[in-house]
Amino acid sequence: MKALRELISLASRLFVAGVFLYAAYDKVWQPAAFAQAVAEYELVPLWLVNSSSAVMAWLELLLGALLVFGVAVRAAALWSSGLLVFFIALMIYAGLTGAGYDCGCFPGGGHAAGYETALRDLVFLVPSLWLVFFPGRWLALAPGRGSRPREERFLS
């Protein structure tokens, strides 16, 4: 049972890491294009668009890196889950307002902001939330606090 849980945690970690790294590299390397995508949503005033989009791109990249290497897994999973919940809300909002623009989620575009994208992010949220509760230790360099099984924590 414990091995199965560790296996699911490892698979979830690598999956979420892959999603975030794939999503982030283009945003980091082409900050102007991502700032444009963020501005499309009109959620933040224009003077905040550049800084918020740049920080978000790097946040995604760092989360991906932390999850790949298994460093501070629970903290990274909390961030990734929070971001995914935010993205889901954003996609629903975009769907409600009839937006037809690209969601700006992944390189190359082709993903319109809306309900379908919200559903996709909901799928990504499942393994991310799993990691919040079961960060796991397999192939993790420094999983951080909360990664040990509860029974071990009680004994120490």
Add this chain to the structure above:
Amino acid sequence: MTLLAKGVITPQRRSHIPWAACLIILLASAACAWLFNAFMPQGIGLTPAHVSHPLWQGVSLERAARMYGQGALFVDARDPGQYKRSHIRGAVNLSPVEREYLYPLLKPSLEAAKRIVVYGKGVSRFPAAEIGQFLRQQGFGEVWVMEAGLDEWRAAGHPLREPKRPGNSS
């Protein structure tokens, strides 16, 4: 009495939310973003040029409505999907995404207009400010960016075009 004091949760059962690690991740992201954008050639400034060095002028809802009555051309800078749902009556659509295709088509109308008022949704002024900046760069003299969005325009009872959608009984 707290739940801890009542014994509902024990110290061992309290969740360990790694606040410090979360904060460090955020600060590291902000530091990386700042360093990258400050030193890489493709880096972007803290604010866009059409905000830090605007060529357009802002205009209040009331004044924009007066300009509308005087025959100013209104440019809807929002996404074409949003434009189709509703827009100011008589407004043309010129969004940043489709600018390179739409601008040549709209150029005669824009050149014929004495005044141009650009609007977006109002919260961020995007994409109105960007289109306003673009039009000024193209040599148009009187380009105004409406400070209010379409919702405020609607609430004030000004003319709108909202095609009826299937299932819309009103």
